[in-house]
Amino acid sequence: MxxxxxxxxxxxxxxxxxxSLSLAGKKAALPPLGLITLAAQLPSSWELRLRDLNIQPLSNADLxxxxxxxxxxxxxxxxxxxEVIARxxxxxxxxxxxxxxPSTAPEEFDDxxxxxxxxxxxxxxxLVSAIESQGQQRVSDSDNRPDVSLAPVPRYDLLELRHYASMSIQYSRGCPFHCEFCDVIELFGQVPRVKSSQQLMAELAALHDIGYRGTxxxxxxxFIGNRRMVKQFLPELTxxxxxxxYPFELYTEASVNLAGDESLVAAMVEAGFSSVFLGIESPSADALRxxxxxxxxxxxxxxxxxxxTRVGxxxxxxxxxxxxxxxxEVFEAQRTFLSRTPIPLAMVGMLTALxxxxxxxxxxxxGRLRTQSTGDQFGRPNFEPSMNERTLLNGYANLMRDLYTADSYYDRCEAYLDRATAPLGRRRIEVRDLLTVLRTSLKVGLIGSGRKRYWRLLVRAFRRTPRFVPWAIxxxxxGEHMIQYTLRDVLPRLERAIEDLTDRTPSRVDLAIAPDPLTAH
Ligand code: SF4
Incomplete structure (x- = not known):
C-alpha cells in the first residue's frame, strides 16, 4: 500500500x-503532529509520503x-x-x-x-481494514479512550524541519475541567491521560538526533491536567x-490554576518553559460562571x-x-483588563458553538443554533446571540482594532519587559538568527507601521539586560503578523459581517466613533 x-x-x-514567518525564514508555524503520529502506527510494509500543504503544493504526481x-x-x-478529497x-x-x-462532525465528510x-x-x-476494504467505511469513535502510553514516537523524520518555526510534542490528552464551549473534553475526555517519562524522553531524543534545536x-x-504526574515528569525533563x-525552549497551554502552584511553576521554568497560553476568557465573573x-x-x-510573568x-x-x-460593557472591561496586564500576545475571539x-x-x-461553525470567529456568530448582534460585532471589531494598533501591542510588550524575570539566554546564536535579525530590521524596523516602537522596545530590552534582546526581536x-492580520483580514471581515446584518437599527457602539482607550492610557 x-x-x-x-x-x-x-x-x-x-x-x-x-x-511574518518569512522574516524567520519559515513557511509554517507548526508541523502536522497528528499525521506523523499516525504514520508511526501504520503497517511497516506500507510506503508513506507526507505532504504539508502549508509548506508545499500537492502535485498530481503525488496523487x-x-x-x-x-x-x-x-x-x-x-x-x-x-479540495484534497475531490482531487x-x-x-x-x-x-x-x-x-x-471528522471526529466531532463525521456527517460533514460524506465525500x-x-x-x-x-x-x-x-x-x-x-483503520487499516477500512482502508483496504471497498466502498464507504465509517469507523466510529470507541467509548474507551486509548492508553496514550501506546503512542509511538512520531515520525519526525518525515518532516522537512527547516520550514517550521517550532516543533511540537504531546505529553497528555484530556482536561479535568468542564468549560461549556470546549471541544477538547468531547474529543479527549475529562480524565487526562499522560505518556510515560521514557516515552517523552524518546520523542525529545528523536528530535535531538535528527538535529533539531529551538522551540x-x-x-x-x-499541560497540567494531571498535576501529580506532570510534577513527577518535570524533574526528569529538566x-x-x-x-x-538546554537544546529546546518550551511552551504550552495550561489552565489558570497553574499560577496557584508555585512549585509546579518553578519546575516548569527549570525545565525550560518560557511561555504558556492561558484561557483567561473574560474579566466578567458572570461570563465565567x-x-x-x-x-x-x-x-x-x-x-x-x-x-x-514575574518568574519568567x-x-x-x-x-x-x-x-x-x-x-x-464587556468590551470596555476587556480593554481595561488588557491594558493592565502584561500580555503581548492576546487573542480575543467571539464565542463559537463548536x-x-x-x-x-x-x-x-x-433553538438558537444557526449553522455548524466553520471555525471562523470573524464573521457573524453561528448562533443567535443574546446581545444585539450589531452591538456585538461593532464592539468586537473596535476591541480588535484597539488591541492590535502598533502602540497598544508594544505597550503590552513593554509592560511585560518591565515586570518579567530576564530569560536565561541559554540558546546559542546561529547564522540563520543573524539573517532573521537583518530581515526583521528591514521589514519591521524600517517600513513596519510600528517601527519606532520596535526600536524603542529593543533599546529598553538591551538596557534591562542584553539577554532580553532576542525576545524583543x-x-x-x-507583532508584525498580529498587526497586519488584524488590519488586512480581521477588521475587513468583521466590517463585511456588520454590513450583512439585515437589522440596520443604529446601536450604541459605532465603529467610526469608538474610543481608543488601550492606546490612550
Ligand atoms: S480548561 Fe481549557 S481544555 Fe480544559 S475544559 Fe476548559 S477550555 Fe477545555
Missing part, C-alpha cells in the same frame, strides 16, 4: 503567523503515486480537506479522513471513502535538558498573569466575548 498523508492548508490565522490519500485536520482546515477521488484514489474535524473518528492508538487495525510546543490542551545544554469555567473564578486573573513564564492569553451574560460541545447542544435545545516578528 502506498499511503499519501496530506496536511490541509490553514487559512491565515492569528496563531499561524503567516504575515498518482498513492493508493490511498489520508487527510487529517481541524475545522478551519475543512475547505482544504474537501484524489477524481484520480480514483481511496480517500480517508481523520483528526479533530470521503473512509471516515475515522477518534484516536488511532489501539484501533489501527480497524518545542507541548500541544496538550492543558535533567534531560540540562545534560544537553455561565461558561462553567470555575477554575478562573477562584483566583484574581490579573494576579495570575503577574505571578507567572510569559502569558499568551485567550479571551472570549459574546457570552449570554455579556452586555455592551460541534459536539455542551454549548452547541444547549443552543440547539434553545521575536516580539517584533510576532
Amino acid at each position: 502506498k499511503a499519501l498523508l496530506v496536511y490541509p492548508r490553514f487559512p491565515t490565522t492569528y496563531w499561524g503567523f503567516q504575515y 498518482e503515486w498513492a493508493n490511498a490519500v489520508l487527510v487529517g485536520g481541524m475545522r478551519v482546515q475543512m475547505p482544504s480537506m474537501h 484524489a477521488k477524481k484520480m480514483g484514489r481511496r480517500t480517508v479522513v481523520g483528526g479533530p474535524a 470521503a471513502d473512509v471516515v475515522f473518528q477518534g484516536e488511532a492508538e489501539g484501533r489501527i487495525d480497524a 518545542i510546543f507541548f500541544v496538550d490542551d492543558n 535533567q534531560w535538558q540540562r545534560e544537553r545544554g 455561565e461558561a462553567g469555567k470555575k477554575q478562573n473564578l477562584k483566583m484574581d486573573l490579573g494576579e495570575v498573569v503577574d505571578r507567572l 513564564l510569559e502569558v499568551m492569553g485567550g479571551f472570549i466575548v459574546g457570552f449570554d451574560s455579556d452586555t455592551a 460541534p459536539g460541545t455542551q454549548l452547541s447542544r444547549r443552543l440547539e435545545r434553545e 521575536v516580539k517584533g516578528i510576532m
Whole structure:
C-alpha cells in the first residue's frame, strides 16, 4: 500500500503567523503532529509520503503515486480537506479522513471513502481494514479512550524541519475541567491521560538526533491536567535538558490554576518553559460562571498573569466575548483588563458553538443554533446571540482594532519587559538568527507601521539586560503578523459581517466613533 498523508492548508490565522514567518525564514508555524503520529502506527510494509500543504503544493504526481490519500485536520482546515478529497477521488484514489474535524462532525465528510473518528492508538487495525476494504467505511469513535502510553514516537523524520518555526510534542490528552464551549473534553475526555517519562524522553531524543534545536510546543490542551504526574515528569525533563545544554525552549497551554502552584511553576521554568497560553476568557465573573469555567473564578486573573510573568513564564492569553451574560460593557472591561496586564500576545475571539460541545447542544435545545461553525470567529456568530448582534460585532471589531494598533501591542510588550524575570539566554546564536535579525530590521524596523516602537522596545530590552534582546526581536516578528492580520483580514471581515446584518437599527457602539482607550492610557 502506498499511503499519501496530506496536511490541509490553514487559512491565515492569528496563531499561524503567516504575515511574518518569512522574516524567520519559515513557511509554517507548526508541523502536522497528528499525521506523523499516525504514520508511526501504520503497517511497516506500507510506503508513506507526507505532504504539508502549508509548506508545499500537492502535485498530481503525488496523487498518482498513492493508493490511498489520508487527510487529517481541524475545522478551519475543512475547505482544504474537501479540495484534497475531490482531487484524489477524481484520480480514483481511496480517500480517508481523520483528526479533530471528522471526529466531532463525521456527517460533514460524506465525500470521503473512509471516515475515522477518534484516536488511532489501539484501533489501527480497524483503520487499516477500512482502508483496504471497498466502498464507504465509517469507523466510529470507541467509548474507551486509548492508553496514550501506546503512542509511538512520531515520525519526525518525515518532516522537512527547516520550514517550521517550532516543533511540537504531546505529553497528555484530556482536561479535568468542564468549560461549556470546549471541544477538547468531547474529543479527549475529562480524565487526562499522560505518556510515560521514557516515552517523552524518546520523542525529545528523536528530535535531538535528527538535529533539531529551538522551540518545542507541548500541544496538550492543558499541560497540567494531571498535576501529580506532570510534577513527577518535570524533574526528569529538566535533567534531560540540562545534560544537553538546554537544546529546546518550551511552551504550552495550561489552565489558570497553574499560577496557584508555585512549585509546579518553578519546575516548569527549570525545565525550560518560557511561555504558556492561558484561557483567561473574560474579566466578567458572570461570563465565567455561565461558561462553567470555575477554575478562573477562584483566583484574581490579573494576579495570575503577574505571578507567572514575574518568574519568567510569559502569558499568551485567550479571551472570549459574546457570552449570554455579556452586555455592551464587556468590551470596555476587556480593554481595561488588557491594558493592565502584561500580555503581548492576546487573542480575543467571539464565542463559537463548536460541534459536539455542551454549548452547541444547549443552543440547539434553545433553538438558537444557526449553522455548524466553520471555525471562523470573524464573521457573524453561528448562533443567535443574546446581545444585539450589531452591538456585538461593532464592539468586537473596535476591541480588535484597539488591541492590535502598533502602540497598544508594544505597550503590552513593554509592560511585560518591565515586570518579567530576564530569560536565561541559554540558546546559542546561529547564522540563520543573524539573517532573521537583518530581515526583521528591514521589514519591521524600517517600513513596519510600528517601527519606532520596535526600536524603542529593543533599546529598553538591551538596557534591562542584553539577554532580553532576542525576545524583543521575536516580539517584533510576532507583532508584525498580529498587526497586519488584524488590519488586512480581521477588521475587513468583521466590517463585511456588520454590513450583512439585515437589522440596520443604529446601536450604541459605532465603529467610526469608538474610543481608543488601550492606546490612550
Ligand atoms: S480548561 Fe481549557 S481544555 Fe480544559 S475544559 Fe476548559 S477550555 Fe477545555
